[in-house]
Amino acid sequence: EAGVAQSPRYKIIEKRQSVAFWCNPISGHATLYWYQQILGQGPKLLIQFQNNGVVDDSQLPKDRFSAERLKGVDSTLKIQPAKLEDSAVYLCASSLYLTDTQYFGPGTRLTVL
Amino acid sequence: QQQVKQSPQSLIVQKGGISIINCAYENTAFDYFPWYQQFPGKGPALLIAIRPDVSEKKEGRFTISFNKSAKQFSLHIMDSQPGDSATYFCAARPLGGGSNYKLTFGKGTLLTVNP
Numbered sequence: 609e610a611g612v613a614q615s616p617r618y619k620i621i622e623k624r625q626s627v628a629f630w631c632n633p634i635s636g637h638a639t640l641y642w643y644q645q646i647l648g649q650g651p652k653l654l655i656q657f658q659n660n661g662v663v664d665d666s667q668l669p670k671d672r673f674s675a676e677r678l679k680g681v682d683s684t685l686k687i688q689p690a691k692l693e694d695s696a697v698y699l700c701a702s703s704l705y706l707t708d709t710q711y712f713g714p715g716t717r718l719t720v721l
Numbered sequence: 722q723q724q725v726k727q728s729p730q731s732l733i734v735q736k737g738g739i740s741i742i743n744c745a746y747e748n749t750a751f752d753y754f755p756w757y758q759q760f761p762g763k764g765p766a767l768l769i770a771i772r773p774d775v776s777e778k779k780e781g782r783f784t785i786s787f788n789k790s791a792k793q794f795s796l797h798i799m800d801s802q803p804g805d806s807a808t809y810f811c812a813a814r815p816l817g818g819g820s821n822y823k824l825t826f827g828k829g830t831l832l833t834v835n836p
Contacts, residue, residue, distance in 0.1 A: 648829070649828050712765050
């Protein structure tokens, strides 16, 4: 069974630029999550989708971050414009349903200069 | 507000020793307590999980101990091996309701097992 795929694996941008991350969850998984993991900290949930609907985006900085999951499969997370404090690893995870085990992708390491 | 407090921040253990990582939580609505293992350059992977209706769960060399009254739970790694060297995260999740089953993670413990 293929795992959660993410791309790119690494991204370096200047502050105020925009960036997008892509996630392909495990086939058949209805729930998709985006987490931000700052160095030395645990993952923090940014947004959670159930199929193509948003379940929770209470910790998503909506003035600069946006995410979508069209057709309830792949998802993209966008930051526009980026700030220095956005430097982190962005993890995508998926689960079969809301209460099931979450499976994480390898993450995208973002560096904002 | 840090809802899940994890300690220690780092831990060095000799091969064959016991590694112990502790977590404490504040939200009494938490009803599911997983531990995740993360290797460098990889995403976290579920290691073992417990629900508060039991006080201990063991899977191979990994054991979770749970103290509901103290709102604490811990991970014990018996016979620690160099391959166990990784960052370990405890987490907690409410059973349901307004929090939408959201996982809250501790800050992590970097475990190094020396050969």
